[in-house]
Amino acid sequence: MAGLESTQGGRAGPRAVAAVVAGLAAAAVAAPWLAGSGLALSMLTQVAWLAIVLLANNLLLGQCGLLSFGHALQVGAGSLAGVAAMRWAGPVPLPLVPVVGGLAALAVALPAGFVATRSAGTAFAMVTLALGELAAAFALMVPDWFGGESGISADRVYGRWAGLDFGAPLQVYGLAVSYALVSGWLLYALGGTALGRLLAAVRDNPARAAFLGHDPRRLRWLAYGISGFFAGIGGALGAVQFEIVSTADAVGLARSGSYLLFTYLGGTAQFLGPLLGSVLMVLASTWLALWSPAWPLYLGAVFILTVMFAPGGLAGAAVAAPGALRRAGWRRSVVLVLGCAAAGAGAVALVEAGYRVRWSGTAVSAGTWPVATALLLAGFALLASASRRRRKPPALAPPWSCADWRNASAPPPCCVASTSRWPRASASP
Amino acid sequence: MLRGVDLAVAPGECVALIGPNGAGKSTLFDAVSGRTAPSAGQVLLGGRAITGQSPQRIRRRGLARSFQITQLFGTLCARDHLRCALAGAGSGRSRLWWLRPFQHDAAAEAEVSRLLHLLGLDARGDIPAARLSYAEQRALEIGLAFCGDPPVVLLDEPTAGMSQEETRLCVQRIRTLGAGRALLIVEHDMDVVFGLADRIAVLVQGRLIAFGSPAAVRADPAVQQAYAGSWAC
Amino acid sequence: MTASLLVPALLNGLSYGLLLFMLSAGLTLVFSLLGVLNFAHAAFYMLGAYLGYGFAGALGFWPSLVAAPVVVGLLGGSFERVCLRRLHRRGPVPGLLATFGLSWLVVEAVQLFWGRSSLPVLLPEVLRGTAFTVYGVPFAASRAFVMAVAVGMLAAVWLLLARSQVGLVVRAALTHPQMAQALGHDVPTVFTAVFAGGAALAGLAGVVGGAVYVTEPGMAAAVGSIVFVVVVVGGMGSLAGAFVASLAIGLLQNLAVAFDVSAATVLAAWGLPAQWLGAPAARVGLAQVAPLLPYLLMVAVVVLRPRGLLGNRG
Numbered sequence: 001m002a003g004l005e006s007t008q009g010g011r012a013g014p015r016a017v018a019a020v021v022a023g024l025a026a027a028a029v030a031a032p033w034l035a036g037s038g039l040a041l042s043m044l045t046q047v048a049w050l051a052i053v054l055l056a057n058n059l060l061l062g063q064c065g066l067l068s069f070g071h072a073l074q075v076g077a078g079s080l081a082g083v084a085a086m087r088w089a090g091p092v093p094l095p096l097v098p099v100v101g102g103l104a105a106l107a108v109a110l111p112a113g114f115v116a117t118r119s120a121g122t123a124f125a126m127v128t129l130a131l132g133e134l135a136a137a138f139a140l141m142v143p144d145w146f147g148g149e150s151g152i153s154a155d156r157v158y159g160r161w162a163g164l165d166f167g168a169p170l171q172v173y174g175l176a177v178s179y180a181l182v183s184g185w186l187l188y189a190l191g192g193t194a195l196g197r198l199l200a201a202v203r204d205n206p207a208r209a210a211f212l213g214h215d216p217r218r219l220r221w222l223a224y225g226i227s228g229f230f231a232g233i234g235g236a237l238g239a240v241q242f243e244i245v246s247t248a249d250a251v252g253l254a255r256s257g258s259y260l261l262f263t264y265l266g267g268t269a270q271f272l273g274p275l276l277g278s279v280l281m282v283l284a285s286t287w288l289a290l291w292s293p294a295w296p297l298y299l300g301a302v303f304i305l306t307v308m309f310a311p312g313g314l315a316g317a318a319v320a321a322p323g324a325l326r327r328a329g330w331r332r333s334v335v336l337v338l339g340c341a342a343a344g345a346g347a348v349a350l351v352e353a354g355y356r357v358r359w360s361g362t363a364v365s366a367g368t369w370p371v372a373t374a375l376l377l378a379g380f381a382l383l384a385s386a387s388r389r390r391r392k393p394p395a396l397a398p399p400w401s402c403a404d405w406r407n408a409s410a411p412p413p414c415c416v417a418s419t420s421r422w423p424r425a426s427a428s429p
Numbered sequence: 430m431l432r433g434v435d436l437a438v439a440p441g442e443c444v445a446l447i448g449p450n451g452a453g454k455s456t457l458f459d460a461v462s463g464r465t466a467p468s469a470g471q472v473l474l475g476g477r478a479i480t481g482q483s484p485q486r487i488r489r490r491g492l493a494r495s496f497q498i499t500q501l502f503g504t505l506c507a508r509d510h511l512r513c514a515l516a517g518a519g520s521g522r523s524r525l526w527w528l529r530p531f532q533h534d535a536a537a538e539a540e541v542s543r544l545l546h547l548l549g550l551d552a553r554g555d556i557p558a559a560r561l562s563y564a565e566q567r568a569l570e571i572g573l574a575f576c577g578d579p580p581v582v583l584l585d586e587p588t589a590g591m592s593q594e595e596t597r598l599c600v601q602r603i604r605t606l607g608a609g610r611a612l613l614i615v616e617h618d619m620d621v622v623f624g625l626a627d628r629i630a631v632l633v634q635g636r637l638i639a640f641g642s643p644a645a646v647r648a649d650p651a652v653q654q655a656y657a658g659s660w661a662c
Numbered sequence: 663m664t665a666s667l668l669v670p671a672l673l674n675g676l677s678y679g680l681l682l683f684m685l686s687a688g689l690t691l692v693f694s695l696l697g698v699l700n701f702a703h704a705a706f707y708m709l710g711a712y713l714g715y716g717f718a719g720a721l722g723f724w725p726s727l728v729a730a731p732v733v734v735g736l737l738g739g740s741f742e743r744v745c746l747r748r749l750h751r752r753g754p755v756p757g758l759l760a761t762f763g764l765s766w767l768v769v770e771a772v773q774l775f776w777g778r779s780s781l782p783v784l785l786p787e788v789l790r791g792t793a794f795t796v797y798g799v800p801f802a803a804s805r806a807f808v809m810a811v812a813v814g815m816l817a818a819v820w821l822l823l824a825r826s827q828v829g830l831v832v833r834a835a836l837t838h839p840q841m842a843q844a845l846g847h848d849v850p851t852v853f854t855a856v857f858a859g860g861a862a863l864a865g866l867a868g869v870v871g872g873a874v875y876v877t878e879p880g881m882a883a884a885v886g887s888i889v890f891v892v893v894v895v896g897g898m899g900s901l902a903g904a905f906v907a908s909l910a911i912g913l914l915q916n917l918a919v920a921f922d923v924s925a926a927t928v929l930a931a932w933g934l935p936a937q938w939l940g941a942p943a944a945r946v947g948l949a950q951v952a953p954l955l956p957y958l959l960m961v962a963v964v965v966l967r968p969r970g971l972l973g974n975r976g
Binding site for chain 2 (some may be wrong): 191
C-alpha cells in the first residue's frame with residue numbers, strides 16, 4: 001500500500017493511518033529546515049492550508065460525486081471572517097481564528113448548499129458557479145464592507161498566546177500545519193463513519209439510496225456544509241498568512257476553477273490526492289506563473305490530458321503505475337515516456353517562441369521553429385507507435401463514473417450495469 | 430399505462446403479479462413505490478395514503494422494493510449495503526449516530542451478519558458490489574428489500590436471469606425472509622409463481638383481468654385467452 | 663415611469679436578451695443532444711469575436727460573419743473528435759471537465775495571438791448609425807442588427823432540426839443512439855457535427871457581440887457565468903426555456919438600469935427613515951444591483967422550481 005488510502009472503500013487500518021499521520025507530521029517538521037529560504041517557507045505554509053481547502057473540495061468531488069464550481073465561496077467567506085476576526089472582532093485568539101473562519105464559512109455554506117443541492121450533477125455545478133459569481137458581484141457592489149478591488153487587510157500580530165505572537169513565518173507555518181493535520185484526520189475519519197458510507201452510496205446510486213429510505217438531497221446538503229466548514233478553516237489560515245483578502249477575487253469562478261483543477265490533478269480517488277494537488281497548485285502559482293505568461297494554457301492542456309488519460313489524477317497514476325508498467329512492458333513504457341516528453345517539449349517550445357516573437361520582440365533563433373516542430377512530430381510518432389488500438393476500460397476511472405446524472409429522477413445504471421457500457425466491440429474508434 | 434387497477438395485499442400474504450410484457454407491472458410498482466406519481470387513484474399502506482410521496486418517505490412508512498435491473502452501490506461492499514439499508518429503515522435513533530462508524534452499533538451489525546448468512550454472502554460480504562457475480566448481486570438486491578423488517582415488500586422479477594439452482598435458492602430465501610410480510614412479486618417464471626403465491630393477479634394491457642387463488646386464475650378463460658397457452662398448466 | 667424611459671429600456675433589454683439567447687442556444691442544443699455541458703462555450707464566443715476582428719480586417723465585415731463561425735465550428739468539431747468522443751462513455755462529467763480545461767486553453771491562446779488589450783472592431787457604415795428613433799431616443803442600428811441575427815439564427819436552427827432530414831437523424835441519435843447507428847447513421851459523426859454546430863453558433867454570437875459591444879480578453883469571463891445562469895433558469899436542455907430566460911434576464915437588467923431607484927428612495931416612499939439600512943446599503947441603487955439580478959433570479963427559480971422554467975428533468 002502506497003500509504004494513500006482510497007475514498008472508494010478500501011480503508012486502511014488504524015495503524016497504517018497513524019503511521020501516515022506520523023510520517024506527514026515528521027515531514028512537516030523537517031521541511032522548513034530543508035527548505036531554507038523565506039519564499040520556500042511561505043510556499044510550504046500555502047501548501048498546508050491549501051491542502052485543507054482541496055481536501056474539503058474532494059469531500060464533495062471524490063466522496064460525494066458533486067462537482068462544485070463554487071468552492072471558493074466558502075473559502076473566501078472563511079478568509080473574510082479571518083480578516084474580520086483579526087481586525088475588528090476584539091480579542092479572538094489568533095490560534096482560534098481559523099475556527100471562526102470555518103464557522104463563518106459554514107454559515108454561508110448552509111444556505112448556499114440548500115439552494116445548490118436542489119439539483120444534482122451538471123445543474124448543481126452550474127448553480128454553485130452562479131452562487132460564487134453572485135457573491136463576487138455583491139462584494140464589488142459594496143466596497144465599504146468588502147474593501148472593493150483592493151481588499152481588506154489586517155495585522156495578525158495583536159497578542160501573545162503561549163508565548164507565540166505569530167509574527168514569524170515559522171509560527172504561522174506551525175499553525176497551518178497543525179490545522180492541516182487535524183482537519184485531514186477528521187476528514188479521513190468521516191469517510192469511515194456511517195455518514196461517509198451513506199455519502200458514497202448517494203454518489204454511486206442516488207435513486208437506490210432514496211428507495212432505501214435516505215434523502216439524497218439532505219445528505220448532499222450535509223456534505224456541502226461539512227466541506228464548507230473545512231474550506232473556511234483553510235481560507236482563514238490563508239488570511240492569517242497574507243493578512244489581506246480581496247473578497248471579489250477570493251470567491252469568484254476563477255478561484256473555484258483553480259481549486260477544482262488542482263483537486264482533480266492531485267487525484268480524487270485517493271484520500272491524499274488533494275495534498276498532491278495543493279503542492280502542484282503552489283508550484284504552479286509561484287514557479288510556473290513566473291516562468292511563462294502562457295501558464296493557463298499549459299494548465300488547461302495538462303488538465304485535458306489528465307481527464308482523458310489519467311482520470312485518477314497524479315495520485316491515481318502513482319498507485320496504478322507499477323501495475324500499468326508491468327502490463328505495458330519496459331520498452332513500450334520508455335517509448336511512451338519519451339514520446340510524451342518530446343511532444344511536450346516541442347509544444348512548449350512553440351508556444352514560448354510564439355509569445356516571445358509576438359509580444360516581447362525578442363529575437364528567436366531561426367532554428368527554434370523547425371527543431372520545436374520536429375520534436376512535436378517525433379513525440380506524436382512515438383506515442384502513436386506505442387499506443388494500443390485495443391479498447392479496454394480505463395483502469396483509473398474515478399468513482400463517480402458509475403452515476404448517470406442526466407436524469408436524477410430515474411435510477412441511474414449502477415456500476416455493474418455500466419460495465420456493459422465499456423466498449424467491447426464499439427463502432428466508434 | 431394503467432387503467433383501473435384495484436389491488437389489495439393482506440399482511441402475511443404473497444400476491445404474484447403476472448402478465449405479458451408491457452402489461453404495466455413495472456409501472457404499477459413505480460406508482461406504488463414512489464418512483465412516479467399516479468395521475469389518478471390512491472395507494473394505501475396500512476390504511477394511510479402514500480400516493481405520490483417520495484420514495485424515501487414511503488420506505489420509512491414501511492414499503493420496500495427491489496428492482497428488476499440490479500441497482501447497487503458499485504464501490505460499497507455487501508455488508509455496507511445492508512448497513513445503509515438498515516440505517517435508512519430508521520431505527521428511531523437520531524441522525525447523530527451517523528458520525529460513528531457502523532461497527533459501533535452491535536445490534537445492527539448482528540442483524541447484518543444474519544442477513545448476509547441468509548443471502549449466502551458470508552464470505553463475500555466485504556468485496557465491492559461491482560465485483561460480485563450476477564447471482565450474488567441479485568441476492569443482495571433482494572436482501573436490501575427485506576432489510577429493516579418492512580411490513581410490505583415489492584419484488585420486481587427477483588429470479589430474472591437465474592439458473593434453475595439459483596432460482597430454487599432464491600425462492601427459499603424469499604420464503605424465509607418474507608414470512609409474515611405482505612409480498613407483491615412480479616414474476617415470469619410460473620413455477621416460482623405457483624410455488625410462492627397465495628393469490629395471483631393478472632395484468633394485461635394495463636387492466637387487471639383476474640385476481641384470485643392460483644387454481645381459480647389457472648381456470649379463468651380470460652387469462653387463458655390472454656396467455657394463449659404460453660405456459661403449461 | 664415615462665414611456666420615453668420604458669420603451670428604449672425594453673428595446674435594449676430585448677437586444678441584449680437576444681444576444682444572450684444566441685449564446686445560450688448553442689450551449690443548450692449541445693447539452694440536450696450530447697448530455698455534455700460545454701464549459702468552453704464562452705471561450706468559443708470570445709474566439710469568434712477575435713476571429714471576426716481578424717477576418718474583418720482581411721475580408722471585410724460581412725464575409726467575416728460567415729468565416730469566423732465556420733472556423734470556430736471546425737475547431738470545436740476537431741476537439742470533439744479528438745477528445746470528447748472517448749469521454750462520452752464515461753458519463754457527462756468527464757466531458758464537462760475536459761471543456762473546462764479547454765476554456766483555460768482557448769482563452770489564453772486567443773490572448774497569445776491577439777494580445778491582452780481590447781480590440782477596436784469597426785462596424786460597417788450601415789450599422790453605425792441609428793436604426794430608428796423611439797420617443798425621441800435613438801435606437802442604435804447595431805443593436806437592431808443583433809436582434810435580426812438572433813432571430814434569423816433561431817429560425818434557421820429550428821428549421822434545420824424540426825424540418826430537415828439532418829434534424830431527424832440528430833433527434834433519432836439522441837434518443838436511440840444504438841438503433842440509429844444500426845440503421846446506418848454514423849452516430850459519432852453526428853455528435854461531432856452537433857458539437858461543431860454549437861461552437862459555430864457561439865462563434866457567430868461572438869462576431870456580432872464583439873463588434874457591437876466589446877472585444878477584450880475579459881469577455882469570456884464576463885458572459886460565461888450569465889450563460890450558465892440562463893441555461894439553469896430556462897431548464898437544462900430546453901431551447902424554449904433558454905429563450906424565455908435570456909429575454910427575462912436581458913429585460914430585467916436593462917429595466918433595472920433604466921429605473922435606478924435606491925433602497926433609500928424606496929424606504930422614503932414608504933415613509934421610513936433611510937438610516938435603518940446603514941449608509942452604504944441605502945445608497946445602493948437598482949442600477950448598481952443590476953449585475954446581481956440574474957443570479958438572484960436563478961436562486962429563486964432553483965429553490966421554487968428546480969428543473970427550471972421549462973425544463974423537463976428533475
